[in-house]
Amino acid sequence: MTTTIAGRTRKVRRGYGRVALAFLAPAIVVLVLVRLVPAASALYGSLTRSSLLTGQTRFVGWENYAELLGNPDFRGAVGVTVLFTLIINPLQVAIAFALAVLFTRRLAGVRWWRSLVILPIAVPPAVSAVVWNVIYRPDDGLANAVLSVLGLPPQPFLTSPDQALAAVIVLLSWVGVGYWMLFLIAGINDVPGELYEAAALDGAGPWRKFFHITLPMCRRPLAFVLVADTVSNLLVFAPVQMLTGGGPEGATNLLMYDIYTRAYTLGDLGRAQAEVVVLVLLTVVIVAAQFRMLRGDSEGA
């Protein structure tokens, strides 16, 4: 390489930087406006408190966070969110994976049945909440009509502190399972067919094939789906706000709804902002893990 060429490359490279900035500028403006400004505002707001009487804002340091930790509503919301997270994510991923295995087998009309499971992913969250609210009506809803045909007693569903969270989980899984199944079907289709042929020659049955080939070969898509599902379920809001109002007795008071009521019903903005900061930090940690998986896959390919 001669010096002239090296010199030219360097010059061109500087020029690229400016061009790149021009192309990135609109995205950076949007990024600052709708991601960084609100994050900074939440962080700042979480360290201050406004007086309703005087309208003055003063700096209170960690006070909002400390009070949040002692707040029974917040503690209840954390408990419900943890319980919800621990149930819904493994449940959805397990069902999605089982269905992905079922729907990748050569069965009569399998494409048709598979698309029926995928159809609900088009349903917006607010719409699924409205639909299931009518299904769950205790006196004249569809769910209890089905139960009575099966000879089972009517259930209170959303109106019972014992059943409301489970009812919300079913409602969300109606949409969620088909969506996550798409990722897992793609993962299963990527498993080399020779592996199954070799296993069949060794006389392996369907269970052994599943546990020794399908499951280990799908570890990455499974991990990705679990992480992405966890993030989306941390942000569940529409069915709680529309159907249960966090109740009965706080049984469905998930974090997003707790923040919403704290900010708008109670007007306690400082502590609501502190709670936003906690939620954002939680999702950032999980999203960073998701991003590493994305990059790991793309660079490794």
Added chain:
Amino acid sequence: MSPRRTRLPLTVLAAAVGILFAIPLLWVLTNSLRPGAETFGSISPLSWETFLTLTPNVDNYAALAGTSLGRGILNSIIVSVATVAVGLVICAMAAFALAALPFRGRSAVFSVIVLSFLIPFDAIAIPLADVFRTWNLQNTFTGLVLPGLGNGMAVFLLRQFFLAVPEDLAEAARLDGLGWWGIFSRIYAPLARPAMIGAALMLFLFQWQAYVWPLLIGTDSEHILGPVALANMQGQFNVDYGLMFAGAVVLIAVPLLIILTLQRYFIQSVTTSGLK
């Protein structure tokens, strides 16, 4: 066990699961085609008439015009289309810079942009709504559209496709006197057509499905979006269920038809962004 013996029960299981997932949708569709007064009468006792009707009519759909729900659906279309039109250009430009233009710190910039956009928007929607209120963006279409314009997954997907475009192509075009904008809009964007369609779908679905943000920022009668209007309706004392189900069907059918038409691109975008 021989495969032949397991096949029939598995087929039955597959069919049963498919029908189970589809039944609520069928029920919603049927109820949108009969008067609201018959919604609950048809449920009990349960019969085939719960899920089907022999006398369908589209009165409920006609009645949507002029209601808040009808207005909301129209607004949802406006907001989603505007988001796709502007957002696709913004995301593709960023992806182009991150794929085709080598500059110092590029991979760091890529990480920051995609990671920040991957932070779920709903988590910071409440503080952002406060900020937008002080900027007088509440109850404006600008306020509704803005948060949907940047999409980390769309940037990620487009960059993956742009990376696969041979650099010689851009080099040759530059020698022919084509500017960077020309290289982007005439070479890269058309070559990445599947990714552009996939990214457009992501931007569209994000806006169409949104509930938290439009609830916080656009609830007056002129800017209300479909999902918020539907939620308001079910909270009222006297609900016209026929009308409500008709609105629900439209809100489901629009994304469903788009997904079905662009199925190939949708699956591709879902799986590339997730796995490859």
